[in-house]
Amino acid sequence: MIINKLLGAFGYKRLLQCRTLTSRLTADGKVIPKKKNLENRITLIGADNSVSITDLRNAETLSLRRELKLVKIQDVDSKTRRPVYKLMSNTEYHEEELEKRKEKQEARQKTSIKGQKLMSISSKIGEHDLMTFIKKMLKLLEKQYEVKVVLSYDSPDGEQLCEKMFTIIEKNTKSSGKVVQKRSKGTNLRFQLLPFRENSTQTDTEPQPNQNGNDKGPL
Known part of the structure; x- marks a missing residue:
């Protein structure tokens, strides 16, 4: 009986020693729960x-x-x-990466644009005057401006003429910007020209109208 008491007391003492090593106790001997x-x-x-x-x-x-x-x-x-x-x-991972790249590219594109300019051109314009407008577009694009273009017509063959003008404008500005949001509304053909970022490299083997040093500045 005495031996059992001694063993019990000894075991309890060992338990207290172990608990003091692994746990924190309050003043009355209660274990303070560990923070996870x-x-x-x-x-x-x-x-x-x-x-x-x-x-x-x-x-x-x-x-x-x-x-x-x-x-x-x-x-x-x-x-x-x-x-x-x-x-x-x-x-899913690759789709997510492509979406992130697209969002970053669009964000950089928006932050690099300095402003917007509007150009309204009639389908009755001559070829020389159209090329003058294109030179001005190129200058604006090089200065990081977005160019909004409105081609208008009031004759039966005007829509076809506007499509032809659009093709000429797109071809001659592709080295400095890209066409977005082309749409027809009433007697108008509308689209925007967005500039390439300043540090992007765009090459074009065709001579561009802005190579002529006698052109006028932006509108």
């Missing part, structure tokens, strides 16, 4: 769009086991304060 380490906790969106909370190591293991890409889609969620990751197939 949440530094590596993440929000994980599965391939089926299911949402779970796990740690980064488990998410990496899961992605390898399922042969999926683990992609960080948000640094810190404003509500949970956790980073957000998503499991993607190779196809």
